[in-house]
Amino acid sequence: GENVEQHPSTLSVQEGDSAVIKCTYSDSASNYFPWYKQELGKRPQLIIDIRSNVGEKKDQRIAVTLNKTAKHFSLHITETQPEDSAVYFCAAREDDKIIFGKGTRLHILP
Amino acid sequence: ETGVTQTPRHLVMGMTNKKSLKCEQHLGHNAMYWYKQSAKKPLELMFVYNFKEQTENNSVPSRFSPECPNSSHLFLHLHTLQPEDSALYLCASSPTSTGANTGELFFGEGSRLTVL
Numbered sequence: 001g002e003n004v005e006q007h008p009s010t011l012s013v014q015e016g017d018s019a020v021i022k023c024t025y026s027d028s029a030s031n032y033f034p035w036y037k038q039e040l041g042k043r044p045q046l047i048i049d050i051r052s053n054v055g056e057k058k059d060q061r062i063a064v065t066l067n068k069t070a071k072h073f074s075l076h077i078t079e080t081q082p083e084d085s086a087v088y089f090c091a092a093r094e095d096d097k098i099i100f101g102k103g104t105r106l107h108i109l110p
Numbered sequence: 111e112t113g114v115t116q117t118p119r120h121l122v123m124g125m126t127n128k129k130s131l132k133c134e135q136h137l138g139h140n141a142m143y144w145y146k147q148s149a150k151k152p153l154e155l156m157f158v159y160n161f162k163e164q165t166e167n168n169s170v171p172s173r174f175s176p177e178c179p180n181s182s183h184l185f186l187h188l189h190t191l192q193p194e195d196s197a198l199y200l201c202a203s204s205p206t207s208t209g210a211n212t213g214e215l216f217f218g219e220g221s222r223l224t225v226l
Contacts, residue, residue: 032213036215043218044153044200044217045217046214089152089153096165097158097166098155098204100152100153100154100155102152
């Protein structure tokens with residue numbers, strides 16, 4: 001079955017700097033890769049996603065890149081702000097199954 | 111409010127109790143999911159139902175028993191749990207992933223379970 005690895009587990013960046021979170025997946029049949037943000041005490045919510053037929057997608061300060069050959073994808077957050085502090089999860093989807101990475105706790109330092 | 115409601119929000123039970131978690135979605139989705147979230151394994155997939163049929167059981171112990179009477183309701187029946195089963199149980203729903211529809215997951219607020 002699908003296995004998703006996510007790094008780093010914790011990331012601290014200065015406010016205004018960029019943050020990058022990386023994930024790898026194992027099943028080449030996976031065709032959809034979402035990223036979820038979970039703030040403390042709240043439910044995970046989708047922030048951006050990418051399909052396997054696209055290499056890059058951007059939404060304001062957030063971008064995701066996908067390398068199908070290497071089976072890895074990354075989340076990029078530019079000009080980080082205090083409200084970006086949260087846990088971020090990458091995921092890979094094949095049919096009905098969405099398998100998540102273990103999460104990255106992002107701290108934005110003042 | 112995402113349209114996915116879970117009850118109860120908090121549950122404390124002994125190891126010999128029988129209890130149930132309930133999830134209801136008002137989004138017209140066809141697929142529903144149970145995830146377990148704990149410090150050791152964040153967002154671990156447990157079960158998937160698609161059009162009321164179970165399509166995935168991720169090697170979950172039989173003390174967890176899911177039930178999906180229709181596409182809008184999902185239950186997780188709990189029986190003789192262990193303390194290590196204490197966790198946040200998240201329900202989610204999604205439209206079926208076909209064509210242009212990516213099948214985004216919409217999560218409920220979760221049910222925080224403590225097993226004594």
